[in-house]
Amino acid sequence: MSGLQEQTRNQCISCGINVAGSNAAHFDCPECGQQIYRCAKCRKQSNLYQCPDCGFTGP
Ligand SMILES: [Zn+2]
Numbered sequence: 001m002s003g004l005q006e007q008t009r010n011q012c013i014s015c016g017i018n019v020a021g022s023n024a025a026h027f028d029c030p031e032c033g034q035q036i037y038r039c040a041k042c043r044k045q046s047n048l049y050q051c052p053d054c055g056f057t058g059p
């Protein structure tokens with residue numbers, strides 16, 4: 001497990017793809033303010049997300 005540090009920050013919270021440079025939505029976790037990214041595909045499908053920081057789950 002190495003090389004997964006700084007560069008993987010902009011990952012879709014639902015499917016985990018790298019959203020850097022794409023038209024992904026990003027917003028703050030309503031619970032803890034953690035920045036959350038979601039790719040256009042998951043946004044369209046209204047996939048659930050879970051905050052990696054506090055575990056908050058939302059639509
Ligand atoms: Zn996604």
Ligand SMILES: [Zn+2]
Nearest residue numbers: 029032051054
């Ligand atoms: Zn959170």
